[in-house]
Amino acid sequence: MNYDTGAILVLSGPSGAGKSSLIKKIEPEIGDYYFSISTTTRPMRAGETEGVDYHFVSMQTFEEDIENEHFLEYASVHGNYYGTSIKPVKKALKEGKLVLFDIDVQGHDAVRSRLGDITTSVFITTPSLHELKKRLNNRATDAREVIDNRIKMAKREIQRISEFDYLIINEDLDQAAKHLTRIAKAAKLKIPSIDISNFIRQWEENE
Amino acid sequence: MNYDTGAILVLSGPSGAGKSSLIKKIEPEIGDYYFSISTTTRPMRAGETEGVDYHFVSMQTFEEDIENEHFLEYASVHGNYYGTSIKPVKKALKEGKLVLFDIDVQGHDAVRSRLGDITTSVFITTPSLHELKKRLNNRATDAREVIDNRIKMAKREIQRISEFDYLIINEDLDQAAKHLTRIAKAAKLKIPSIDISNFIRQWEENE
Numbered sequence: 001m002n003y004d005t006g007a008i009l010v011l012s013g014p015s016g017a018g019k020s021s022l023i024k025k026i027e028p029e030i031g032d033y034y035f036s037i038s039t040t041t042r043p044m045r046a047g048e049t050e051g052v053d054y055h056f057v058s059m060q061t062f063e064e065d066i067e068n069e070h071f072l073e074y075a076s077v078h079g080n081y082y083g084t085s086i087k088p089v090k091k092a093l094k095e096g097k098l099v100l101f102d103i104d105v106q107g108h109d110a111v112r113s114r115l116g117d118i119t120t121s122v123f124i125t126t127p128s129l130h131e132l133k134k135r136l137n138n139r140a141t142d143a144r145e146v147i148d149n150r151i152k153m154a155k156r157e158i159q160r161i162s163e164f165d166y167l168i169i170n171e172d173l174d175q176a177a178k179h180l181t182r183i184a185k186a187a188k189l190k191i192p193s194i195d196i197s198n199f200i201r202q203w204e205e206n207e
Numbered sequence: 208m209n210y211d212t213g214a215i216l217v218l219s220g221p222s223g224a225g226k227s228s229l230i231k232k233i234e235p236e237i238g239d240y241y242f243s244i245s246t247t248t249r250p251m252r253a254g255e256t257e258g259v260d261y262h263f264v265s266m267q268t269f270e271e272d273i274e275n276e277h278f279l280e281y282a283s284v285h286g287n288y289y290g291t292s293i294k295p296v297k298k299a300l301k302e303g304k305l306v307l308f309d310i311d312v313q314g315h316d317a318v319r320s321r322l323g324d325i326t327t328s329v330f331i332t333t334p335s336l337h338e339l340k341k342r343l344n345n346r347a348t349d350a351r352e353v354i355d356n357r358i359k360m361a362k363r364e365i366q367r368i369s370e371f372d373y374l375i376i377n378e379d380l381d382q383a384a385k386h387l388t389r390i391a392k393a394a395k396l397k398i399p400s401i402d403i404s405n406f407i408r409q410w411e412e413n414e
Binding site for chain 2: 123125127128129130133155158159161162165166167168179182183185186189190191192194196199200202203204205206207
């Protein structure tokens with residue numbers, strides 16, 4: 001029996017909180033899922049791959065897609081567009097998959113307002129701002145300005161934690177991954193992710 | 208660090224769906240919890256123990272407690288009262304514990320309307336009505352009339368599944384216990400179960 005209609009798991013939180021490492025760690029545990037790849041107009045950076053890091057498109061293509069309502073959510077950041085195409089998300093949900101999003105607080109807001117019923121959201125953060133700064137500085141791959149921007153954004157985003165369903169304080173990666181796996185697996189048991197009227201009909205059949 | 212303010216996990220579902228076996232199975236897994244014992248005015252039955260199965264009280268005591276607003280929820284069934292005292296629940300929440308309830312759909316409604324923010328609820332059922340009848344008949348401990356009543360109630364309760372957060376179809380006990388453990392552990396990570404303003408204040412400290 002399968003009454004699955006798919007579910008959405010939104011992960012947000014400051015850059016440096018360890019979202020990517022967490023996602024990699026829970027991948028083998030959570031079964032059939034689809035990781036939503038964002039579309040952007042910003043230029044591809046060294047080491048990035050089309051279709052893995054982002055879908056890279058032109059400004060014109062992006063704006064046509066906006067007009068044709070192809071985006072579940074989109075935003076303009078520093079003159080570049082970032083968005084989530086709705087088509088692959090719908091397809092994955094139809095297949096009963098868990099759809100994973102790594103998006104910011106704004107994006108979560110947009111997804112929740114359109115697909116709130118089947119959405120579970122998790123805010124992932126470091127134990128402290130101090131620890132976040134330490135981790136960002138230790139990466140040493142980013143320019144001072146980029147780091148400062150991320151810290152500014154983190155301070156803003158942390159104020160909006162209460163818009164989320166769950167909080168994970170990523171102090172110990174293994175422990176945090178365990179928490180996230182539980183939440184991800186539970187997300188698929190959420191009532192709105194199940195075709196209830198169909199379930200009740202079949203439950204009562206051949207009594 | 209502990210921002211825990213406790214959480215509530217409500218389990219509902221037809222008698223015969225295996226709630227008690229499930230609770231016994233997840234007990235060692237879910238950490239510090241308090242199982243809410245109902246208070247009733249119905250006479251103690253053979254094999255039952257005061258404080259384990261129920262708190263057994265007189266009609267007069269129960270009605271005084273109603274008047275003094277000592278109940279989180281209560282109902283009258285076949286001339287007997289059943290209720291949940293609010294005091295031990297508050298105490299357990301204060302200690303940051305997970306409070307487990309095994310109550311009916313009506314009781315869930317009452318708990319949710321008073322403590323909805325920190326409540327996670329799970330409807331547990333057999334794969335089918337046919338299977339429920341089979342299990343109830345196989346128990347052979349209950350009178351025909353009791354079984355018929357339970358089936359009638361199950362048919363009524365199943366219509367209200369969508370009031371719950373999660374659905375567990377108890378086809379395989381081990382699998383169902385795994386699901387329930389995940390939900391129970393995730394319940395404590397729910398944002399309203401965490402003292403968020405305290406968390407943000409401490410998060411920003413000594414930056």
